[in-house]
Amino acid sequence: MTTSTLTNDIVIVPDAPAIPGLTFRRFRGESDYPHMQAVINGSKQTDGIERSIKLEEMANNYAHLENCNPNTDMLMVEVDGQMVAYNRTFWEVQEDGTRIYAVFGFLLPEWRRKGIGTAMLLHGERRLREIASDHPDDGPRFFESFLADTEHGTIALLANAGYKPVRYGFNMVRDLLEPFPEMPMPAGLEVRPVKDEHVRAIWEADMESFRDHWGFVPPTETRYQNWINEPDFDPSLFKVAWDGDQIVGAVQNFVNAEENAEYQRKRGYTEGIFTRRPWRKRGLAKSLIVQSMKMFKEMGMTETALSVDSENLSGALRVYESVGYRQVKKHITLRKPMD
Numbered sequence: 001m002t003t004s005t006l007t008n009d010i011v012i013v014p015d016a017p018a019i020p021g022l023t024f025r026r027f028r029g030e031s032d033y034p035h036m037q038a039v040i041n042g043s044k045q046t047d048g049i050e051r052s053i054k055l056e057e058m059a060n061n062y063a064h065l066e067n068c069n070p071n072t073d074m075l076m077v078e079v080d081g082q083m084v085a086y087n088r089t090f091w092e093v094q095e096d097g098t099r100i101y102a103v104f105g106f107l108l109p110e111w112r113r114k115g116i117g118t119a120m121l122l123h124g125e126r127r128l129r130e131i132a133s134d135h136p137d138d139g140p141r142f143f144e145s146f147l148a149d150t151e152h153g154t155i156a157l158l159a160n161a162g163y164k165p166v167r168y169g170f171n172m173v174r175d176l177l178e179p180f181p182e183m184p185m186p187a188g189l190e191v192r193p194v195k196d197e198h199v200r201a202i203w204e205a206d207m208e209s210f211r212d213h214w215g216f217v218p219p220t221e222t223r224y225q226n227w228i229n230e231p232d233f234d235p236s237l238f239k240v241a242w243d244g245d246q247i248v249g250a251v252q253n254f255v256n257a258e259e260n261a262e263y264q265r266k267r268g269y270t271e272g273i274f275t276r277r278p279w280r281k282r283g284l285a286k287s288l289i290v291q292s293m294k295m296f297k298e299m300g301m302t303e304t305a306l307s308v309d310s311e312n313l314s315g316a317l318r319v320y321e322s323v324g325y326r327q328v329k330k331h332i333t334l335r336k337p338m339d
Contacts, residue, residue: 011075015122017115021080024123027070033058035076035083039106046109048150048329052259056231064226067091073131075123077107077116084111087120089128095216097139101128101338104145117157125161132338141338149330163334167214168310170317172325173267176297176304181323183290186282189243191291194235198247199228202240205247209274214311215333232256237268237295239288241279249275251288253296268296270304273316285316289323307331 011024033055044051062070068090077085087105094100103124107117125143132141145163147154185191194202207219227233237253252272260267270292275285293304306325308316 011123013075013119013123015115015119017119019079019114019116021078022116023078024119025076025078026072027074027076030059032076032083032086033062036086036106039083039086039108042108043106047148047154049148050259050263052256052262054231054258060226060229060231064222064229065090066220066222073127075105075120077120079111084108085116085120087124089124089131091128091131091135092217095211095218099132099135099139099141100144100215100335101132101141102144102146103128104147112153117153118161121157121161129338142335143338144333144335146331146333149332155332158334162336164336165332166335167333169307169331169333170310170327171305171307171329171331172320173303173305173328174270174293174323174325176293176302178324180290180293181286183283183287183323185241185287186279186284189241189248189279189284191239191288192242194238194240198240199235200224201247202235202238202250202252203227205276206250206252206272206274209249209276214309237292239291239295241284241288243279247276248279249284249288251285251292253292255299255301266300266302268292268299268301268304270296270306273306285319286323289320293323 009025009028011026013024016022016024037053037055037058040051040053043049068088070088073089075087076083085105085107087103089101089103091099091101103121105117105120105124107120128143143163145154145158147158149155203219203224210216232254234254235252237255238250239253240250241248250272251270254269254271255267256269270289273285273289296304304325306320308320310317
């Protein structure tokens with residue numbers, strides 16, 4: 001098997017197309033963030049993606065990477081010294097023992113259909129095989145990638161490489177001008193303001209709630225630190241339900257002000273929704289969501305949004321539809337077995 005090699009800063013990619021000025025190199029740290037941001041921003045309209053990535057958000061994510069060394073697990077693509085694409089690989093072991101070796105990337109539209117995307121994908125797969133060669137062969141192994149159903153070029157690229165859809169999710173939006181259903185809190189439960197000492201307990205309750213869901217990866221301190229350092233992290237907007245001294249459910253609301261400004265809208269996100277198992281099927285999630293929507297309307301927002309796994313075990317999709325959310329975009333997780 002041919003392996004990509006490193007020479008100082010330059011990565012030799014054997015599958016590279018013959019394009020004048022095309023080079024591949026390693027990640028250079030924080031100085032790359034603005035160029036990566038420009039590639040993401042230059043790709044999103046063609047791909048039908050609404051995304052406002054902040055440099056501080058990118059810095060936080062890269063400060064808390066797990067199972068990824070950006071110096072060896074990223075590929076930066078330039079033409080005449082200008083970044084036109086990049087990709088990244090990482091791996092994880094899911095709760096059921098499945099080993100996932102993931103690759104994703106971004107490529108400016110004007111440089112597509114020239115062989116760059118294929119070369120990037122093959123390089124990523126080679127790197128993931130190198131990583132996997134040091135891991136126990138103790139269960140299923142899959143290459144994985146993920147995208148929106150509007151990313152037609154990437155869908156074709158992955159399909160040609162043997163990736164197949166295995167899971168779907170939806171982005172959903174709710175107009176706050178529509179009337180709210182009556183959703184009282186279940187008896188004995190109450191919503192309390194979040195204090196600093198509650199934050200880790202909220203995280204732990206959230207992780208516990210999703211332990212039996214598809215693709216669950218056991219939580220780590222690194223992931224917790226990433227979460228609390230996100231630019232939009234604002235526990236004052238959370239709706240957290242308590243039963244005595246126990247957290248039993250929550251909606252971890254936030255606002256992305258930059259995204260709202262870019263897309264000229266007033267949206268609040270009702271994300272991070274969970275109910276712990278003993279308190280399910282009592283209407284708690286619906287009540288917390290409706291309370292969140294009312295809060296956002298009082299703040300001057302005109303819509304709320306969330307994302308959901310289409311096959312969520314607790315029936316989340318039906319819950320969200322019942323309080324007025326509608327599907328606006330589909331997301332796809334694709335896999336292929338690792339030889």
